[in-house]
Amino acid sequence: MLNKKPTKLLALPALLWLGALFVLPMLLIVMLSFWKRGTYGQVVYEFTANNYIRIVDPLYGQIFWDTFVVAILTTVLSILFGYPLSYYISRLERSKQQIWLLLVMIPFWINFLVRSYAWVIILRSQGVVNTILQSLGIISEPLPLLYNSGSVMLGMVYTLVPFMVLPIYVSLEQMDRRKLEAAYDLGATPWKAFWHVTLPMTKSGVVTGSILVFVSSIGMFVVPDVMGGAKSALMGNVIQNQFLSARDWPFGSALSIVLMLLSMLLILLFFKATKASEKKEGTA
């Protein structure tokens, strides 16, 4: 058996790292959110709650709502695309699995901004898709494929779907397949076996993936800017504006804190809901 002390020491480098580069900046943002903006955009070190009072405005409420709707939609679409793909990969031979997993991960090697501009080149009015469709005579005028909410959603799901695929794949891999065989032996149809055996047993993967995708999409501001033509205001964009054009760091910090608290609340509710459904299955 391992002695407790040395194992604790193993976590020390990571703890120091997180303390210096995560907790301290975080505290700074909390402090900033209670300070004032000077007339020329400087930070004035006087206490105020005004930044939070300003957030109580239907405008920002609406933007929080929009941001969460987009994030939830991105998460749901990522599950719908990611789960079947993970399922397919987990059913392949080992060597093929590795190739597929590599293909899922390769986009990470290319800068995210560059990939977003690649989509612009594909979708714009003189882009790859429109040029092909026009030369085939299928359309006469270029289709407006870019700079709308559809292209923003495409960009979000495209960027974040690997975060869904990998955890689901891992949980499918770890699943005890004998239980599936037992279900078939007891006369379950493939659909019933999936619904009552595979899905509940891979729920942890779906939950992990969902949180990864949800959290990443909440702060997203590059995709709405590049692929959405900067036409929509998601919270990430509003916060970015506070630090740049509006030069209002305290208000931007307050918005960040509220966004963080709201997302933590949503994740907590999500956890509670999945736990509750587990219990129900347990008793049934």
Next chain:
Amino acid sequence: MKRFKSLMIGALSAALALTVVGCSSSSSEKQEEQVLNIYSWADNFDPDVIKDFEQKYNVKVNYDVYGSNEEMLAKIQAGASGYDLIQPSDYMVATMIQLGLLEDLNKEAIPNMKNIVSTFQTPPFDPDNKHSVVYTWGITGIAYNKKFVKEAPTSWADLWNEKYKDRVILLNDPREVMGMSLIKNGFSNSTKDKGELEKAFADLKTLVPGVVAFDTDNIKQKMIAEEAWIGTVWSGDAAFIHAQNPDVEYVIPKEGATIWADTLAIPKGAKHKELAEKFIDYLMDPQVSVKNYESIGYSNPNEQAYSLHSEEYRSNKMIFLDKADIARAEWLVDVGDALQEYDRYWTEMKSGR
């Protein structure tokens, strides 16, 4: 595979060794060779002009870049940046003067400053050129593609024309866009008056549904690729677009427009202030300026240089703007606390409600 790995490791360690050597040599050279640290926009100098300066004065020039005034401000405010020369835009000069972040320029060390055209000798953001001198400048006008926009626009109201719906592009900048609508409605582009802002915003709200995109950094590509037909574009960008797509023309509307400038200034506490002044003076030498501005494609504010420029550069109406147009243009002035109102309108406009 293994050989490849060892090759990579070899290359990496060589690169590391080089950087170590590079660092040590530059620090040992500091005694005999002076260094000028520039912090500026990308591609804002002709590399040859910098090289000439290095050779002439036996100095080393380091060139770091930023993408926005706010990014530069944050770094300078954080202190100990080590920069000797920066390029704040007009409104940022005013802000930095207020915050006490700029050195006074020693005009005796910059005799060539008198070469700057008189309009830029007294800009409102720094009326006596005490802290800054205009380096590049331009006017935000209307660029339009004559293939789709058959009648040349004359007014900002032409952006609202139903025919160009979904093909209008605007700069992704609250002050520029609100400023445009304010000017269209006959107000100052830097108003703090709530009623005027309200009216300009209400007007903009009717334009936004027809906007294809807001963009500053890539507006050039969107005009060149004919993604947008008409929009608010800086004169220097318009010249660039026109060179790539000759169908795109440029006009300054009758109501007037916003004029802007990037300046040369020295941040407070710069270690090589005299060298920075020497560099500013060098850039304003008529011969040097001709080489420099024809390379970067911006409008040369140097009056003594006009006759030295090539015919092609001089006849470009997007670089050499008409005097009457310049007279109608207005600078953006820092609006202080009212910036919060601009930002709230901007957010409301983007949220589509």
